[in-house]
Amino acid sequence: MPNYVRDFVFVLLPLLVLLGVLPFFYRNELLLFNFTIYFALAQGLNVIYGFTGYLPFGYVGFFGVGAYGFALAIIHLTTSPALALAIAGLAALVLGVILIPLLRLSGAYFAIANLAAAQAVYHIVSNPDLQDITKGPYGVSLANVFAPRLSYYSALAITALASVVVIWFRNSRFGLALQAIRDDSLSAAMAGIPVVRQRTIAWLLSALIAGLTGGVFAWHISVFYPETAFDISISIFALVFALFGGATTLLGPVIGVLLLYGLYNLIGITIPQYFQLIYGILIVVLVLFLPQGIVSLVSRRGIRVP
Amino acid sequence: MSHKDALLRVEQVVMRFGGFRALDGVSFRVAAGEALGLLGPNGSGKTTCINVISGVYPPSAGRVFFADRDITGKAPNLLARMGINRTFQSPRPFLSLTVRENVELAAAYGGRGSLPMGIEDILDFLELREFAEKPAEGLNSAQQKRLDLARALATNPRLVLIDEIAAGLNPLELRKMAQCLRALASRGIALLVVEHLLSFLEEVTDRVIVLNAGREIFEGSLRAARHDQEVIRVFLGTAAHAG
Ligand SMILES: Nc1ncnc2c1ncn2[C@@H]1O[C@H](COP(=O)(O)OP(=O)(O)OP(=O)(O)O)[C@@H](O)[C@H]1O
Ligand SMILES: [Mg+2]
Numbered sequence: 219m220p221n222y223v224r225d226f227v228f229v230l231l232p233l234l235v236l237l238g239v240l241p242f243f244y245r246n247e248l249l250l251f252n253f254t255i256y257f258a259l260a261q262g263l264n265v266i267y268g269f270t271g272y273l274p275f276g277y278v279g280f281f282g283v284g285a286y287g288f289a290l291a292i293i294h295l296t297t298s299p300a301l302a303l304a305i306a307g308l309a310a311l312v313l314g315v316i317l318i319p320l321l322r323l324s325g326a327y328f329a330i331a332n333l334a335a336a337q338a339v340y341h342i343v344s345n346p347d348l349q350d351i352t353k354g355p356y357g358v359s360l361a362n363v364f365a366p367r368l369s370y371y372s373a374l375a376i377t378a379l380a381s382v383v384v385i386w387f388r389n390s391r392f393g394l395a396l397q398a399i400r401d402d403s404l405s406a407a408m409a410g411i412p413v414v415r416q417r418t419i420a421w422l423l424s425a426l427i428a429g430l431t432g433g434v435f436a437w438h439i440s441v442f443y444p445e446t447a448f449d450i451s452i453s454i455f456a457l458v459f460a461l462f463g464g465a466t467t468l469l470g471p472v473i474g475v476l477l478l479y480g481l482y483n484l485i486g487i488t489i490p491q492y493f494q495l496i497y498g499i500l501i502v503v504l505v506l507f508l509p510q511g512i513v514s515l516v517s518r519r520g521i522r523v524p
Numbered sequence: 525m526s527h528k529d530a531l532l533r534v535e536q537v538v539m540r541f542g543g544f545r546a547l548d549g550v551s552f553r554v555a556a557g558e559a560l561g562l563l564g565p566n567g568s569g570k571t572t573c574i575n576v577i578s579g580v581y582p583p584s585a586g587r588v589f590f591a592d593r594d595i596t597g598k599a600p601n602l603l604a605r606m607g608i609n610r611t612f613q614s615p616r617p618f619l620s621l622t623v624r625e626n627v628e629l630a631a632a633y634g635g636r637g638s639l640p641m642g643i644e645d646i647l648d649f650l651e652l653r654e655f656a657e658k659p660a661e662g663l664n665s666a667q668q669k670r671l672d673l674a675r676a677l678a679t680n681p682r683l684v685l686i687d688e689i690a691a692g693l694n695p696l697e698l699r700k701m702a703q704c705l706r707a708l709a710s711r712g713i714a715l716l717v718v719e720h721l722l723s724f725l726e727e728v729t730d731r732v733i734v735l736n737a738g739r740e741i742f743e744g745s746l747r748a749a750r751h752d753q754e755v756i757r758v759f760l761g762t763a764a765h766a767g
């Protein structure tokens with residue numbers, strides 16, 4: 219069985235089936251929805267972090283822009299939710315293009331600059347002077363397109379899309395070249411790899427995934443505020459889930475979301491501020507001591523983790 | 525050598541880092557299939573010279589021509605596709621990829637036309653076959669140096685810039701590496717060989733240029749260089765003596 223088929227059959231398919239049928243048996247649909255959102259975001263982060271090494275602390279910026287792209291399309295253009303989702307993705311792509319110069323920065327500088335960019339977008343969106351356009355700090359309401367089932371399954375489709383990108387990267391020459399760039403960008407260039415173009419494609423795909431996820435989030439929760447859509451803990455959570463499980467694999471982020479987001483929902487929901495702190499610290503510990511995540515405890519022994 | 529014969533022409537290249545001139549008007553030529561030695565004490569600008577030719581940074585002044593095309597300031601991936609490649613003073617393979625993946629990627633992205641040597645031939649040629657499926661991370665430094673060279677060869681280069689590949693090799697490895705480089709030159713691949721170890725260099729080529737403080741102080745045969753007063757003076761107490 220080719221590796222990409224294996225990745226699909228053993229990881230993505232079971233996940234999709236599980237998330238697909240659970241709403242029929244389990245009442246707390248919002249919780250399922252949130253899990254689905256994080257599966258998508260953790261894989262979207264995997265696309266950029268796992269394959270290029272860039273650590274985007276401001277990843278939530280794309281999510282927030284997607285959420286607002288969706289909402290403003292509904293409010294001002296009265297589009298269908300499907301078209302609004304496309305606009306959400308497009309909005310994140312535009313932000314991604316604007317932020318391409320950040321890819322020249324390395325390591326912590328990139329992480330900080332990206333975080334600052336997300337903050338800047340948040341302040342623009344929540345600016346009371348832009349109330350006519352963005353509703354400023356007062357938030358948006360999308361009750362007229364509310365469709366929880368449909369938006370749930372759209373989120374699932376986006377999770378599938380994000381996972382397919384990861385499967386593609388893991389099992390193609392394109393993805394291998396990305397990993398080569400991550401290991402040593404000068405060597406990669408000397409091997410003839412168009413470093414800037416490849417990185418940019420990965421960056422924009424990652425932005426697109428977060429933007430679509432933000433759009434579907436807006437659709438599902440229907441009423442939200444700038445601080446909901448640009449909440450830094452969304453970045454932190456997605457990062458820690460991908461890192462904890464193991465970036466560059468398909469399975470790692472899935473495990474990360476199941477364990478850590480599960481844990482958060484079991485005991486963290488009453489003390490969210492501590493979890494933001496704990497998970498923030500966990501990111502640092504992981505980067506320093508277990509950069510390949512817990513799946514590397516297995517892959518280290520030469521076993522291929524899907 | 526006339527203009528027409530030169531594969532690589534470096535003309536009056538200056539490389540400034542801040543106020544410091546690492547290269548201060550360097551000019552030389554390498555013909556197709558020729559091996560040219562590049563000598564000089566530590567910090568004389570040898571690696572900088574390779575960096576400029578391979579597009580790591582554009583020179584502050586001067587020009588570089590390859591096969592009569594001006595390649596000054598072109599990006600490394602474009603140069604690789606034109607047939608220029610290199611190794612690194614401390615090897616820089618893709619550590620998380622297998623040895624075979626390292627070589628395959630270079631062939632896929634940098635390769636020009638069909639390879640005269642296939643990937644298996646290259647792995648055999650550089651004695652890397654037995655590690656082919658291992659991550660490059662697990663190789664020792666001598667093996668990583670060979671992998672750097674293997675990756676360069678996989679792009680089917682016309683010119684390879686080699687930065688101190690002999691340093692740290694044992695006598696047997698040295699002999700084999702010298703053989704390898706001679707074999708490449710005899711296949712028509714031009715080489716610019718930066719080397720401290722003169723006993724190694726003389727196995728590969730006789731024509732050398734010598735840099736000191738970013739300036740060329742000698743061009744001619746290695747034998748003549750050993751008796752040149754200025755060369756002896758700048759090398760006093762360094763490798764040239766021992767070699
Ligand atoms: N990127 C850089 N930025 C600043 N200075 C540099 C840079 N690269 C090289 N230099 C300086 O330029 C000079 C020449 O360096 P280079 O590495 O070319 O020497 P070299 O002849 O290769 O020496 P070695 O034999 O030690 O390898 C040195 O003084 C070095 O410190
Ligand atoms: Mg050097």
